[in-house]
Amino acid sequence: MHFRATQGRPSYWSYVIEAVILVGCFISALHAQSIAIPTTPASFEIDAAQSGSSEKGAQFGDFLGRRAVFLPSGFLNVRGVSFRDGTFEFDMATKPDSFFLGVGFRVESEANMEVIYLRPGASDTVEAVQYTPRLNGDAVWQLLNSTHEKASAHIPKSEWFHIKIVVQGRSCKLFMNGSNDPTLEVTNLRREPNEGGIALWALGGGGYFSNLSYRRDPDPKPVSKLPRYERAGLLSDWELSPAYDTSEVAADKYPNLAGRWEKVYAEDPGFVLVNRYRTSPAMFPMPSRDEMLKGRVKGAKVVFARTDIRSAKAQDKILKIGYSDDIVVYLNGKQIFSGKNALSYRSNDSLGTFGLNDEAPIHLNAGANELLVAVTEYNGGWAFQCELSPAP
Structure with missing residues (x-):
């Protein structure tokens, strides 16, 4: 078969269609280009609290031979950026006393964004690079501890190194110093x-940013809704109460709640992420160990969650329990377990990280059994998980 060009003069509409296609290609190419972000005050949203006249504010100048912005603490939003999928690149340099240094993306507000950050003091350990979302007012770093949320890396001191973050759908990758891995x-x-802004972030000591740029994906792919997370033994369907101040509502007493209950569900790896549904107290500084031991700390929040366990017969089971920060568990109206797992509670260096680390023997009646939990939060991640396994 031979290819044969169509003879004759192209029609008017052929020119129009070609012009539309060319304009579309030009716009797509423009969106796909890398856009530099000058390290000048005009590139950022700077309020009075972040002004250069304050030691806590962003400062612009030269560092290690290049123009840079130094951020001592807080968030610094890039002006005029809307970003869902694409690439964000920058150079970073730490100070000897830098604790946390990173970026937020898909920024909706200071209370809601995705964050990837580095911990220079944890260089060459699995705590060096971390991901956490900020959900309803707090970063949930205590809850996310897999190799897809933490990674080891060498973080140089007092020298520039390069970071590239590639975001697509529900995933992202961080590359360092030009590595392909x-x-x-x-x-x-x-x-x-969803689309959102880009922000620089620092806490404790601060650090330097330079050579910032971003590139939007001009045609982001649709993202499907996540399926319900289920696993044998996992209690995944719950009803959640409103949040209450623990100084007003006691977690260690079975509640008599007439308020509205909201259907909520477990998600990977099995916990119910309360931060998704309720605003965190995000207490800082943390209450003392003695205050947490006494309970009913003013400013802390508690939610109640309930589910029904259907049993074909009367039988004994083991209930495995994970929680952050504190929990009280009731079965058919009777307290069967309580525990505390807040930052620095179990020991001075305890991080309060989440895990399915506790368990309690339980007896199920034939038919319906109500399991109710009271979960208290101070900061760092609000969640609980309950899973049934056979009794020994």
């Missing part, structure tokens, strides 16, 4: 993949 690959970004 990602240092961290996040496979489950916890917030919905």
Whole structure:
């Protein structure tokens, strides 16, 4: 078969269609281009609290031979950026006393964004690079501890190094110093993949940023809704109460709640992420160990969650329990377990990280059994998980 060009003069509409296609290609190419972000005050949203006249504010100048912005603490939003999928690149340099240094993306507000950050003091350990979302007012770092949320990396001191973050749908990858292999690959970004801003972030000591640029994906792919997370033995369907101040509502007393209950569900790896549904107290500084031991700390929040366990017969089971920060568990109206797992509670260096680390023997009646939990939060991640396994 021979290819034969159509003879004759192209029609008017052929020119129009070609012009539309060319304009579309030009716009797509423009969106796909890398856009530099000058390290000048005009590139950022700077309020009075972040002004250069304050030691806590962003400062612009030269560092290690290049123009840079130094951020001592807080968030610094890039002006005029809307970003869902694409690439964000920058150079970073730490100070000897830098604790946390990173970026937020898909920024909806200071209370809601995705965050990837470095911990220079944890260089060459699995805590060096971390991902956490900020959900309803707090970063849930205590809850996310897999290799898709933490990674080891060498973080140089007092020298520039390069970071590239590639975001697509529910995943993102972080590359360091031009490597083709990602240092961290996040496979489950916890917030919905909506467009949002880009922000620099620092806490404790601060650090320097330079050579910032971003590139939008001109045609991001649709993202499907996550399926219900289920696993044998996992109690995944719950009803959640409103949040109450623990100084007003006691967690260690079975509640008599007439308020509205909301249907909620477990998600990977099995916990109910309360931060998704309720605003965190995000207490800082943390209450003392003695205050947490006494309970009913003013400013802390408690929610109640309930589910029905259907049993074909009377039988004994083991209830495995994970929680952050504190929990009280009731079965058929009777308290069967309580525990505390807040930052620095169990020991001075305890991080309060989440895990399915506790268990209690339980007896199920034939038919319906009500399991109710009271979960108290201070900061760092609000969640619980309950799973049934056979009794020994």
